[in-house]
Amino acid sequence: MKLGIVTDSTADLPSYLIEQHEIQVVPTILVLEGKEYADGIGISREEFYNRLPSLQTPPTTAAPSIGDFLSPYQYLLTSGCDHVLSIHAASQLTTIVNVARQAAGEFPGKVTVLDSGSLSMGLGFQALAAAEANNIGVNAALEAVESARKRLQVKAALDTMEYLKRSGRVPGVVANLGGLLSIKPMIELRDGEVKAIGAVRTTRQADEKILSFALSVGEMERLAILHTNAEDRARNLLNELMNQARQSVPRDILFVNVTAVIGTHLGPNGLGFAAVRK
Numbered sequence: 001m002k003l004g005i006v007t008d009s010t011a012d013l014p015s016y017l018i019e020q021h022e023i024q025v026v027p028t029i030l031v032l033e034g035k036e037y038a039d040g041i042g043i044s045r046e047e048f049y050n051r052l053p054s055l056q057t058p059p060t061t062a063a064p065s066i067g068d069f070l071s072p073y074q075y076l077l078t079s080g081c082d083h084v085l086s087i088h089a090a091s092q093l094t095t096i097v098n099v100a101r102q103a104a105g106e107f108p109g110k111v112t113v114l115d116s117g118s119l120s121m122g123l124g125f126q127a128l129a130a131a132e133a134n135n136i137g138v139n140a141a142l143e144a145v146e147s148a149r150k151r152l153q154v155k156a157a158l159d160t161m162e163y164l165k166r167s168g169r170v171p172g173v174v175a176n177l178g179g180l181l182s183i184k185p186m187i188e189l190r191d192g193e194v195k196a197i198g199a200v201r202t203t204r205q206a207d208e209k210i211l212s213f214a215l216s217v218g219e220m221e222r223l224a225i226l227h228t229n230a231e232d233r234a235r236n237l238l239n240e241l242m243n244q245a246r247q248s249v250p251r252d253i254l255f256v257n258v259t260a261v262i263g264t265h266l267g268p269n270g271l272g273f274a275a276v277r278k
Contacts, residue, residue: 156272
């Protein structure tokens with residue numbers, strides 16, 4: 001059975017993996033100074049993060065339309081796929097899954113929509129797991145996705161509370177950390193929720209904490225270093241991991257400047273990782 005795989009642009013999948021596995025990616029929407037952008041089109045991630053601190057009006061984000069999902073579903077089902085797995089960002093944080101399910105209703109029994117409970121490469125790794133199980137049936141692909149999800153960790157250190165607080169998406173985290181804008185919050189994305197896992201005062205402390213979290217994962221099947229326009233910090237994290245735990249990290253490590261649709265709510269100069277335990 002041939003499966004078609006669909007995800008959304010918050011998966012942060014590099015283009016070469018999208019092409020290699022023939023994954024259909026539905027772009028989410030970024031609204032910047034009154035102009036709508038399909039995620040990844042019209043403005044680079046670097047430009048977005050450079051402009052973000054000085055914007056007079058905070059950017060906003062929106063889910064794709066039902067029609068944006070109907071097109072890839074129709075394309076895959078008419079080009080030889082027997083079934084479509086559509087895997088998307090955590091439903092607690094966005095309406096993308098709900099929109100995908102409405103579109104899937106137009107293809108009864110042909111499209112299965114999954115809530116990844118994650119974002120960025122936490123979602124991307126689940127989409128890859130499904131794509132790699134492409135030819136062994138729907139149930140096997142679902143099992144592969146569930147296995148990856150159970151072994152997944154996504155953690156990050158943000159440079160400021162400002163963007164998280166104004167996003168309104170994660171009030172519990174703000175409450176847990178006291179709403180202090182001067183601290184650097186440590187967060188984890190688990191089971192669809194953003195959870196506070198600590199806070200530090202300096203960038204150096206944040207880097208040390210993220211490294212400690214990554215080292216505690218143990219042997220990894222997949223790893224992505226994530227950052228929001230903080231490439232130097234991300235390179236340093238990668239170097240430290242290679243120095244201290246070379247045998248535990250996979251050969252192919254992804255290096256991802258997180259998409260603007262997620263970065264809107266996290267802010268620039270953040271650092272994190274997504275890892276799947278072996």
